[in-house]
Amino acid sequence: MEPTASGAQVTLKDVAAASGVSISTASRALDDRGNASGSAAAIHVRKVAEELGYRRNSFASNLRRGDTRTLGVLVPRLSDTVMALMFEALERAAAARGYFAMVATSGDDPEDERRAAETLLDRNVDGLILATARLDDELPRYFRERNVAHALVLRTDGVSPSALGDDEVGGYLAVRHLIDLGHRDIAVLTGPSFTSTGIARLAGARRALDEAAIETPAEWLVAAGYGIENGFSAGHEVLEGGIGRRPSAVFAANDNLAMGVIAAAHHLGIEVGEELALVGYNDIPLSSRLSTPLSSVRVPLDQIAGNAIDLIVNPGKEPQIRKSMPTLIPRASSGAPRHSMPQVR
Template sequence: MEPAASGASVTLRDVAAASGVSLSTASRALDERGPVSRSAAAQHVRKIAEELGYRRNSFASSLRRGETRTLGVLVPRLSDTVMALMFEELERAASDRGYFAMVATSGDDPEDERRAAETLLDRNVDGLILATARLDDDLPRLLRKRGVTHALVLRTDGVSPSAIGDDEVGGYLAVRHLLDLGHRHIAVVTGPSFTSSGVGRLAGARRAFDEAGINPRQEWLIAAGYGIENGFTAGEALLGGGSGKRPTAVFAANDNIALGIIAAAHRFGITVGKELALVGYNDTPLSARLSTPLSSVRVPLAQIAGTAIDLIVNPGKEPHIRKSMPTLIPRESSGAPRRA
């Protein structure tokens, strides 16, 4: 069969006629929103459509149904490995459900966040997924008030539908691991105090300390940003005390912070994994590839992404928060035995 001439517009009616089927049968065979039909007729229609150069106008058909099959995703920044990985998983999960995901970045400023959200809403997205929520953030409340379909991911305000890791369990696992290795002088560098993830991971660390009967030194509990430079600054404060006592172990509330602490330890001639035990969080791909592989708490990003998309496309009657369970991955940075 000859393909359509250059510039010609092949319609669904053309495909149906060339396939010898009804218009409705051709439409069902080419509908990408549900499971792909494997029937001989459907495969024949798809083969003819490809030969003719037919391109389904999913945007127009979605508009006729009052939807765009597009979701907006708002992240603080894509230079953050976790946020980039999270968006990739959200994009994949959206595609599996017949949706397209587009991303916008906002930094950590609430005004920038609101502007970015409005930009996505101006594109007529069917819902918003926010990885930017602050505990003091007004945006989720405004979205609820306006009736905008949305879900929070990785962070929660405790009210809007949310798909998150269980940060308190993760913080507990990290510090419990260090305690089980015999450490008693443990520092914790948490994420920002305006994030539920930072607050939750610190709460889990405190629970582990309480179980062990340990009252951590206040100057060893540092709230920082989630960047490498934040970890380096915290590492300098913890490890550069001269004759003062320094911690023998550190729980860093994400892997970027841990990388900064590694850099600070190197500056002071401290060997991570021998003189200093270190546990990170999120188990980003680089963690296992460092010269001293980093112990880290693994978060099931794919599961969280799928849950977030489902909260958008199949919203329940009541807002709810779904937590996915993290897992500790011990490696050499905490003094765990080298794996074969």
């Protein structure tokens, strides 16, 4: 609240007295949680409040009601573009529903994750949204047992309320695209095996390969982290031809991995889009701005964010695990149909 000319802060009681109404009537007129009342009395109260310089203490008001209209968001790191974009989408979705979102980072360590979650809970948040869940993560189970309102986003443990893209469909779309272009020598770089995203995208890729009766060497199925450096190492591993030949195409389970593969290919003198087809995942903004624009699987982050918020603020509605459909965005990196491409050296 802002001070009056005498230095005192204007209270709700002051507004009620100046408006000639009860404190409860003034409180209802100034409650900004829903549609503002259009009654003459409410309009008069708001006009008086504005003239007096009154500002409602929404935090204290919410505490009296037992909620703070605040949600905590836990991500591994904000240096990861997808996590930063996810948080921004959650901020927008929360604001549209009258909530405020605050973020904490935890890395991939379970103990750091628990400490960060406790820090957010100490701020009296109404619920937690976790973008950190591992398949072996105990934190969602801990929340379920203690009835802590929470939702998992982008990842799922298969039990807690979750909002994510359909990663198996996404992996399928990526590899099916490469097969439809005529490729049969396809490597797949997956995410970490402790994440639902890594497992589901690999499952989708395998389904597409199985449908086409393609047997992929085990050396071309590489589990890695989700960083550019992981893509660079894994890219070298599959492109150096350790089994006597190299793949003509690569599906990388996120765009950072794909950019690492681009760097590895450049280092080995292999031209992406001509000699090597490449598809990434997530379609981060940089993907379309690369010198060879990256084909990628786009994930509807705003829809996922809205689902995650709704799982907390409107609990009990089915389904508790909500998957949004991804879309393949083909660009130059996946190249021309295989029959018109130069032969792989």
